Amino acid sequence: MNLGIVRTLVDILDAGNLSEAARRRGVTRSQISKELKELERQAGTMLVYRTTRHVAPTEAGRILYEHGHRMLAELRAAREAIQGLGDEIRGHVRISVPTALGTSHLGGALIAFQERHPEVTLRVRYSNLVENLVGDEVDIAVRILRDVPVSEFASEVSQIPWRLFAATSYLARRKPIAKPEDLADCDFLCTTGPPSSPTPLTLRLQSGRRIEQVAMKARMQSEHLPFLREAMLGGLGIAPLPDYAASDDVDRGAARVILPEWKLIGLDGRLFILAAQDRNAPRAVRALIDHLREMLGVIVDRYAADRG
Incomplete structure (x- = not known):
């Protein structure tokens, strides 16, 4: 089974429908549909349930998606490791930050990161919503939460009073x-x-x-x-x-x-950095997570000391 065509299933389920998967890939919907049919032929079973606006995985589709997602992440990490031997960290990172914390503190932290890593490009979204990171095309989200989404890889920074x-x-x-x-x-x-x-x-x-x-x-x-x-x-x-x-x-x-x-009581939350991937995340994503943990720790420690 060709890994390139398995990627089609991953793209479709991440996007939620064939049209959005085609838009993200920069190909036609008919091309995506053709690749899905070929993948189902090779698998010998139906992989997704289709409606006019949405798709959902069958049990076989869910299994293939999980394995395909991990294999693609491993391949991407290997490619970046090879390309990065002796080179600067490079890549594109999509990050979502909460409006208040982003406006008051994280803007400067992100600018400092880009100055440190000029070969990394950033797309910064200000939002208070907790996204499905993969589906909403976000690599990292900084959030203050009471409960952690089970679907994301979460790294706790501190309590926020x-x-x-x-x-x-x-x-x-x-x-x-x-x-x-x-x-x-x-x-x-x-x-x-x-x-x-x-x-x-x-x-x-x-x-x-x-x-x-x-x-x-x-x-x-x-x-x-x-x-x-x-x-x-x-x-x-x-x-x-x-x-x-x-x-x-x-x-x-x-x-x-x-x-x-x-x-x-009832308003305190915990500050988390959420990531769409864990150990297979690209170098640029891992570098930004480390940078944010350092900067956010300094911010929180400062206020804890001032108000303690």
Whole structure:
């Protein structure tokens, strides 16, 4: 069975349909269909279930896909190892980063990587979604998650704490916030929750097990953390944000951490680097993962030291 034609099955299942596989390969749909039929003839069985818009593997197709995917990755790694003997790291890497962390910190890290490895080209996507990396044509994704997708190879970097932040201008025009119940009459800027009903906010005292829950009515909601930070700095209310998003604002006196002795429950996540491949990843992908682990570790350690 020709490995080149096995690649057709891998391409089809990665793309989700024949037309998209043809687009990615730069060939016609009829060419992809012809290669699939030939592969099924050689295998002696049907490999995919076809509909007008989607394909799904049969059991035989799934087995052949898994083996074919590994063989192609091994072949690509071997080719790169041979080409890279004595040469600079080179290649193309597609990376997806979260909007807030990407805007505030990762842009500089990616520029530094490209300066270090000028033969590597990057395609950078800003997105908060957790993709199917192979299907969405992404090699690496940096994500803050509570649960790791089982379909990806995940490398944990650290915990990411969230805190309550407010602009000094907002705090100057209202009574002091000394305990959780003082939050009840504050303006709340958050990512989720129905605006017509209170949003529960759960806090735990850092030095013990005491837990408090406050019902807060959202004044503004957005999944875009840089926008929530801007709204907070504009004095519109209190916003729960990851440390990295607003700690610099605290350092320059534009914002303050509210109730620093209390920990937000249910918002903390873990910072991961997700990869579409593990040991068979191209050299450029492995080099960028190592670079990001180093840079992200420095970022997180800095805030942990500052706020600890």
